[in-house]
Amino acid sequence: MKYVIGVDLGTSAVKILLVNQHGEVAQEVSKSYPLIQEKTGYSEQNPQEWVDQTVAGLSDLLLDFKGNREDIQGISFSGQMHGLVLLDEDHEVLRHAILWNDTRTTAECKEIYDAVGKDRLLELTKNPALEGFTLPKILWVKKHESAIFGKASTFVLPKDYVRYKLTGKLHMEYSDAAGTLLLNVSEKAWSKEICDALDLNPELCPPLVESYDEVGTITEDIAEITGLSPETSVFAGGADNACGAIGSGILEDGKTLCSIGTSGVVLSYESSDDKDFGGKVHYFNHSSPEAFYTMGVTLSAGYSLTWFKDVFASEETFEDLLVDIGSVPVGSNGLLFTPYLVGERTPHADAAIRASFIGVDSSHERKDFVRAVLEGITFSLNESIDIFRQSGKTINTIVSIGGGAKNEDWLQMQADIFDAKIIRLASEQGPGMGAAMLAAYGCGWFASLQACADEFLKVDKEYLPNKDKAEKYKELFTIYQEIYEQTKGLNNKLLEYRK
Ligand SMILES: Nc1ncnc2c1ncn2[C@@H]1O[C@H](COP(=O)(O)OP(=O)(O)O)[C@@H](O)[C@H]1O
Ligand SMILES: O=C(CO)[C@@H](O)[C@H](O)COP(=O)(O)O
Numbered sequence: 001m002k003y004v005i006g007v008d009l010g011t012s013a014v015k016i017l018l019v020n021q022h023g024e025v026a027q028e029v030s031k032s033y034p035l036i037q038e039k040t041g042y043s044e045q046n047p048q049e050w051v052d053q054t055v056a057g058l059s060d061l062l063l064d065f066k067g068n069r070e071d072i073q074g075i076s077f078s079g080q081m082h083g084l085v086l087l088d089e090d091h092e093v094l095r096h097a098i099l100w101n102d103t104r105t106t107a108e109c110k111e112i113y114d115a116v117g118k119d120r121l122l123e124l125t126k127n128p129a130l131e132g133f134t135l136p137k138i139l140w141v142k143k144h145e146s147a148i149f150g151k152a153s154t155f156v157l158p159k160d161y162v163r164y165k166l167t168g169k170l171h172m173e174y175s176d177a178a179g180t181l182l183l184n185v186s187e188k189a190w191s192k193e194i195c196d197a198l199d200l201n202p203e204l205c206p207p208l209v210e211s212y213d214e215v216g217t218i219t220e221d222i223a224e225i226t227g228l229s230p231e232t233s234v235f236a237g238g239a240d241n242a243c244g245a246i247g248s249g250i251l252e253d254g255k256t257l258c259s260i261g262t263s264g265v266v267l268s269y270e271s272s273d274d275k276d277f278g279g280k281v282h283y284f285n286h287s288s289p290e291a292f293y294t295m296g297v298t299l300s301a302g303y304s305l306t307w308f309k310d311v312f313a314s315e316e317t318f319e320d321l322l323v324d325i326g327s328v329p330v331g332s333n334g335l336l337f338t339p340y341l342v343g344e345r346t347p348h349a350d351a352a353i354r355a356s357f358i359g360v361d362s363s364h365e366r367k368d369f370v371r372a373v374l375e376g377i378t379f380s381l382n383e384s385i386d387i388f389r390q391s392g393k394t395i396n397t398i399v400s401i402g403g404g405a406k407n408e409d410w411l412q413m414q415a416d417i418f419d420a421k422i423i424r425l426a427s428e429q430g431p432g433m434g435a436a437m438l439a440a441y442g443c444g445w446f447a448s449l450q451a452c453a454d455e456f457l458k459v460d461k462e463y464l465p466n467k468d469k470a471e472k473y474k475e476l477f478t479i480y481q482e483i484y485e486q487t488k489g490l491n492n493k494l495l496e497y498r499k
Contacts, residue, residue, distance in 0.1 A: 003072045004443065005061070006247075006436030008240060008429065009050055009079040009159045011035070011099065011262035012306070012403075015429055016057045018065065018072070019436040021445060023456025025427055027064060029057040036096060040498040041351060043102040043342065047085050047093050050158060051165045055225055062227030069229045074439035075166075075218070076211075077237030078244070078431035079159025080262075081179040084137040087161075089153040091170060095145065097158060098137045100179075101263065101299050103343045103351035105136035108143070112136060112181070115197040124194060125178075126185045128279035131343070131351050132299070134180035139198065154206050159237055167216035167234050172206045175242035178284035185285055185292075186273045211238040211287035212442045212449075235442035238287030241265050241295060243434030248399040248425060249453040251288055256388070256395050258414060258422075259430060260404025264301025264339075264377060266384035268294050268393060280387050281346060287438060288449045296346035296384025301377045302403045304339040304355070308373050312366065318406070324367040325374065326409045330416070330472045332368045334359045337376030338483045347383045348484050354491050358483055374410050378417045379480040385418055397421045401430035411461075416469040417477070426458040433457075 001020050008015045013032035020026050031053035036044040062069065082100035087093060098104075109129035112121065121129060129136060134157070142149045156164065157176045164170045177183040177190075182205060184191045190205040209215060216234050223230040237243065241259065250257045250269045257267040270283070270292040277283060281294045300307070305318070313321050336358045343351040357372065385395055398420050404410055405428040415422040427433050437452045446452040 001067065001071065003067070004436045004439035005058070005072060005075040006432040006434065006439065007054060007075065007077045007159070007162070008243070008432035008435060009054070009077065009162055010240065010431070011080045011101070014050065014054050014057055015432050016054070016061055017427070017429055017432040017436055018061055019433065019440070019456070023458070027061050028429070029060050031057045035099075041103045041342070043099045044096040045083070045099060047097050047158070047161050050162050054162050055222065058226040058228060069227060070231065072228065072232055074233045074235055074443040075228075076235040076435045076439035076442065077159040077163050078240045078435040079157060079162070079176065079237065081157065081176060081239045081241065082132050082134050083158045084134050084141070085156050085158060085161045086141060086148070086152045087154050087156065088151045091164065093161070094148050094151055095141070098140070100132045101303070101342050102137070103131040105131045105140045106351050108136035108139040111139060112198065116194055121194075122279050124184050124191050125181050126273065126283035127181060128349065129181065130345060130349055132345060135182050135194070138200065152204065154204055156206055160206070163215070163234065163237065166218055166222050168219050169216040170206055171209045171215050171236060173209050173211045173213070173236040173238060173287070174285040175211055175238040175287040177208055179239060185283065188285065209236045210289070211236050211242070212438050214442055233443060235439050237435050237438055239284065240431040241267055242284070242287040242293065243438070244401055244430035245269065245293055245434065246287055246437050246449055246453070247430035247432065247434030247457070248401055249457045250293070250399065251450050251453055254394070256398045257430070258381060258398050258400045258418070259402040260301045260377065260400070261402040262301070262303045262306070264298035264381050264404070266296050266381050266388070268388055270294055277387075277391060281384065287434070296381075296387060298339060298377065298380040299343060299345055300339045300341040300355070301381070304337075304341055304373055304377055307341055308370065321370060322407050322409065325371045328367050328371040330469050331476050332372035332375060333364060334361060335364055335368050335372040336476070336480055336483065337372040338480070338487070339373070339377050339380050347387060350488070352492055352495055353484065353488060354494070356483055356487050374413060375417070376480070377404075378413055379477055382417050382477060383481070395420055397423060399423045399425060401425065401428050403428070411463045415463040415465045417473045419465050419470045419474070421465070422463040423459055424461045424463070426460045
């Protein structure tokens with residue numbers, strides 16, 4: 001039997017899947033790492049921790065592997081998007097990576113609009129300037145840490161750095177490059193116009209490859225430490241949402257994905273780059289050939305639940321914390337939650353907004369709060385579904401992946417709030433599976449990613465919307481939507497009191 005490995009460098013952990021030629025997950029390893037949050041709005045990670053935990057995870061995997069290491073033919077990567085990893089001329093890391101959920105760059109977003117023009121930026125990159133994207137982070141370092149920036153010779157994104165450390169070869173691929181705000185998405189080329197307008201040396205931008213391109217093999221050193229064969233082919237991989245889409249079979253028009261990891265994403269396949277969403281949703285290159293996707297992003301989806309667990313139930317597992325939510329009625333007995341713990345992206349691009357519980361009553365128990373958190377996260381994702389439906393898309397079936405797809409009550413809640421059929425696949429690890437599929441396709445096992453999906457992806461269970469609950473959620477959703485406007489001003493007044 002032959003195998004491939006998919007490495008998903010998430011925000012909470014690196015998840016590594018060993019997948020056989022039939023798409024069965026033979027082994028699975030997860031290794032976590034912390035977020036570094038020095039002050040409000042900041043979110044960083046140490047790239048060395050990604051490398052150490054990936055190498056440790058691969059070593060664990062190989063320790064338990066009973067076959068010949070040469071049978072593991074390929075490895076590829078999926079990674080949290082947008083995070084800035086600045087490298088010097090020896091490709092040493094210059095500072096901690098500034099992540100996708102770091103929102104310190106509101107001033108730099110304005111600078112980009114002033115220099116490039118809002119409409120021109122949308123024409124070139126198909127996206128607006130958002131704090132989470134990479135370009136504003138580059139400008140922030142340039143302005144606030146000029147000594148460090150002076151030493152920078154290039155930048156990469158999180159999984160590109162890990163891949164570099166495993167192969168010694170430095171690249172970026174299109175699906176992740178699209179999230180930098182420096183790529184001309186239609187032309188698949190770095191935008192010299194944007195670099196020039198912002199006085200950035202275009203040489204900073206690394207060489208571009210396709211997600212399924214073979215970029216090298218595992219170095220002798222890494223082979224020795226992990227037990228992998230130095231012959232293992234390494235394929236570039238993709239942005240975690242592009243890989244999540246591949247690993248969920250989102251490979252043709254009309255297919256929709258909901259991913260609840262640290263962030264939350266509603267993603268729709270696009271066969272062309274010519275739709276006009278006016279920047280309301282992100283529009284990026286897919287990891288499958290000549291394709292694109294649009295998506296709306298909730299910054300704190302799974303992160304809201306993790307935050308609640310860390311603060312109020314740190315000793316419990318997610319399973320324990322969620323055990324009673326099925327006994328709480330729709331609407332959590334009058335309690336609503338908005339998941340704006342670190343600001344928001346879709347539909348409110350607002351770095352200053354923060355979360356609220358509305359309607360707290362003396363009768364509320366912990367389980368009401370837990371259900372309200374899940375409902376708030378799901379309402380927030382429903383805002384993106386709303387945008388897609390208003391643009392004319394039909395959304396009646398959604399594949400759900402990520403940590404949030406581990407809980408059955410939450411999957412049913414998604415069906416009721418989205419008023420759509422929810423599909424759970426045999427593995428909820430879409431990005432890791434997508435990365436493995438890129439390796440399988442790259443190895444030549446299949447003629448296309450679709451052929452690979454046909455063999456690899458199996459539906460495990462379907463959740464149909466309950467009519468009564470869906471109706472109640474429609475009413476509650478309109479109340480939920482009011483909370484943003486009602487709390488925006490209050491949050492702005494509280495800004496100066498934050499850490
Ligand atoms: N058993 C569970 N039930 C519901 N949600 C869970 C469970 N386990 C983890 N999660 C959620 O999944 C999130 C992590 O999902 P994951 O897809 O691994 O994220 P990432 O790719 O960002 O690292 C956590 O933030 C947590 O809220
Ligand atoms: O910023 C985005 C997408 O634009 C996030 O979706 C990141 O890509 C992080 O993903 P997870 O760690 O939540 O999977």
